[in-house]
Amino acid sequence: MTAHEQITALQERMGQSIIGQTDVIERLVIGLLANGNLLIEGLPGLAKTRAVKAMSKNLEADFSRIQFTPDLLPSDVTGTEVYHQTAEGAQFRFEAGPIFANIVLADEINRAPAKVQAALLEAMEERQVTVAGTTHKMPPLFIVMATQNPIEQEGTYPLPEAQMDRFLMHVQVLYPPVEDEVEVIRLVRGEEQDTHSGGRGKAPPAIPQQAVFDARAEIGQIHVADAMDRYMADLVQASRTPGALSEDLARWIEIGASPRGSLALDKCSRAHAWLKGRDYVDPADVRAIVHDVFRHRIALSYEAQGDAVSIDRVIDEIVSLVALP
Incomplete structure (x- = not known):
């Protein structure tokens, strides 16, 4: 099988476990292909954790889940030096934390305080962790998929802008339509019946990492x-100088996207084009992923919040005003 066929098979297998969230599945696969970290936000019970587990289950990869809680410590994530008494004498040995895996699920990341959230920064950006002056490299396939509950919920700690910018995309998970909810009920009921009856049989082999x-x-x-490069740069620039496009955008946007936004647009649009079977990027690819790339990189003003203007509406306005190539 070609790489495209194997990745398509991965998407299809994930879709069998996650009903009604095809866009979310596609974004997870794009993040994997673009070698970036994802922030997945949604209300409890919308299959955020299940989606990441479905990917790790069908991919030949080590999976690690970290449940973020208010009492978690940075060393609980990265690992620490542990004192050992051996026949040769006493020595400190590094005990790797759960961050050392191929796919790391940082579950409910905004339930832990900032010092624990910051423990992920070096791993996410540099693909390494430094403990007691020693640097430990991450495996070649490494991606952090962090889930979070809406910041309006009780007991959440908003991620600082510096860490938000480290995520390639900010994916939102919404309620499924009622037709899909019926299928969800039947799917989970069938899984329970299979568990009681001894399982469905042998699962197909996992997709290899080499794919x-x-x-x-x-x-x-x-x-x-070249025109597409300029189009992506124009979208980012529009978020920084909104007054050049409209008075409303000037009132709504406090901070625009960073250069990481331009790089993310390029990576994700190429991955999107590849998934669609094309060898070139067109404006449809950029527009398909621009909301996920910009959603956590544009800071809204108090005026926008007072007017109940959502970030997606602001991005819609930017996309509609920036000229197509």
Whole structure:
């Protein structure tokens, strides 16, 4: 099987476990292919954790889940030096934390205080962790998928802007339509029946990691025209100088997207084009992922919040006003 066929099979298998969230599944796969970390936000019970587990289950990868709580310590995430008494004498030995895996699920990341959230920063950006002056490298396939509850909920700690910017995309999970909710009920009921009856049988072999690396190599060869580069840069620039587009945007936007926004647009749009079977990027690819790329990088003003203007509405306005290439 080609890399494209294997990644498509991964999407299909995930879709069998996650009903009515095809966009979320696609964003998770794009994050995997673009070699970036994802922030997944939604109300409790919308299958955020299940979606990440479905990916790890069907991919040949080590999976680690960290439940973030208010009493968690940074060393609980990264690992620590542990004192050992051996025949050769006493020595300190590094005990790796759960961050050392291929797919790391940082569950409810905004339930832990800032010092624990910051423990992920070096791993997410540099793909390494430094403990007691020693640097420990992450595996070649490494991605952090963090879930969070809406910050309006009780007991949450908003992530600082510096850490939000480290995430490639901010994916929102919404309620499924009623038709899909019926299928969810039947799916979970069937899983319970299979558990009681001894299972469904042998699962298909997991998709090998090499398929991801091969896909990334092919995505690196996707053609991006000069006009498309300028279009992505114009979208980012529009978020920084909103007054040049409209008075409303000038009132609504406090801080625009960083250069990481431009890089994320490029990576994600190429991955999106590859998934659609094309060897070039067109405006539809950029528009398909621009909300996920900008959602956590544009800070709204108090005036926008007072007017009940959502971040997605602001991004819609930017997309509608920036000229197509």
